[in-house]
Amino acid sequence: MNFIAPDRTETESLRIRTAARVVSRFAAERADALDRTGGFPARDVVECHEAGLLAAPLPVALGGSGLDAPAMAPVLLNVLAEVGRGSLALGRLYEGHVNALSLILRYASEPVLRRLVADIHAGHLFGVWNTQPQAGGLVLDPHGTGELAGVKSFASGAGAVTRPLVTARRPDGRQQMLVVSLEPGTRADLSSWCAHGMRASTSGVLDFTGLPVAAQAAVGEADDYFREPHFSGGAWRFTAVQLGGIEAVFDSLRAHLVATGRGGDPHQAARLGEAAIAVETARLFVGRAAALASDPDAEPARVIAYVNLTRLAVERAGLDVLERAQRSVGLAGFLQTHPLERLMRDLATYLRQPGPDRALTHAAAHVLADARTADALWRDPGTNDPADLQPGRAA
Ligand SMILES: Cc1cc2nc3c(=O)[nH]c(=O)nc-3n(C[C@H](O)[C@H](O)[C@H](O)COP(=O)(O)OP(=O)(O)OC[C@H]3O[C@@H](n4cnc5c(N)ncnc54)[C@H](O)[C@@H]3O)c2cc1C
Structure with missing residues (x-):
């Protein structure tokens, strides 16, 4: 350390x-x-x-x-x-x-x-490009020529990220991390990234076919990318970015209510209150997940389960805030001239992350098998964990 x-x-x-x-x-x-x-x-x-x-x-x-x-x-x-x-x-x-x-x-x-x-x-x-189509994914040296073959999909920054860390299938079937050098503007196909939101993330397809692999491109050993608890636990970081997107939608909703003088209406006030609960729930979860995932002494299974729950809690919070914003602002929020329009499309798109059902049921299985009572599931009773007192607070 x-x-x-x-x-x-x-x-x-x-x-x-x-x-x-x-x-x-x-x-x-x-x-x-x-x-x-x-x-x-x-x-x-x-x-x-x-x-x-x-x-x-x-x-x-x-x-x-x-x-x-x-x-x-x-x-x-x-x-x-x-x-x-x-x-x-x-x-x-x-x-x-x-x-x-x-x-x-x-x-x-x-x-x-x-x-x-x-x-x-x-x-x-840099970026991490792991996602690939079921057929045509990235393969390391398939012809014994020291070259790569295949593509990565949903590769954020395709054409602009010049040092992607990719996973590539080795001849023994295991996955090897490589950091590849790319020239800007080459090998990227953005035609498939015609997305509802997050358009500027340019998450297109990158074709590595024929690219020679440098001797020092390899990072770690085979399948290190999937080593736990870091693989699942690291998901707390994208929930932190999602949190920012949720807060942006919330701030825009509140600004609209203030500007239109509609915030005092009891229905509008109730929805804003519910949205505020969702935002704070997300922040508390992400704060606790960050603390747990970064604690070298934390139980790995507990880290994975808690971060999985956090993914779902933040997704729920995001969906709740989106619904409250759409109902409170109404049609005006769907017009391209309204600040909420793009913010909502970007958030709705970025809330889509891999295997949410699996994340929830994995956490549920952990809870089912854990004999500790509810108060002790995620923290050791009697300890004064600063993360419990001040989650997400800046050092
Ligand atoms: C803006 C954006 C940028 C991205 N950038 C990158 C990037 O740079 N690098 C990268 O590697 N990836 C990137 N991704 C891809 C991301 O990591 C996920 O692969 C992607 O978001 C998965 O979304 P999905 O909804 O298709 O997930 P899926 O996992 O396909 O889930 C869709 C639904 O199917 C369910 N489901 C999943 N598996 C099964 C199954 N076997 N049987 C039945 N149901 C199932 C899920 O629970 C969910 O309900 C990006 C995604 C987004 C949105």
């Missing part, structure tokens, strides 16, 4: 949160103009780099802000939520970058790490 003196940690936390707020504000201003096929937020990504956000997940010793340290999880939460609040598309891209760095820090060998850290400081955007 990375040791940082408390005063330095606090200064850096404040600096990086302020940077996230500034980047988020500019991203929010540009988001409507980028809401189209191929509308990648290139300027926002450059600002992330210039503000130190791309390097922030690295340890201080590697020139980052130390957001990889367990104690910095609340700060990372706030940074992810802040970026997502300004632009969910940028939040998705940034979360992919943070996820890639976390895998690289955990599994890369020293020389690979050193090379990739230099790329991070040079401003390369």
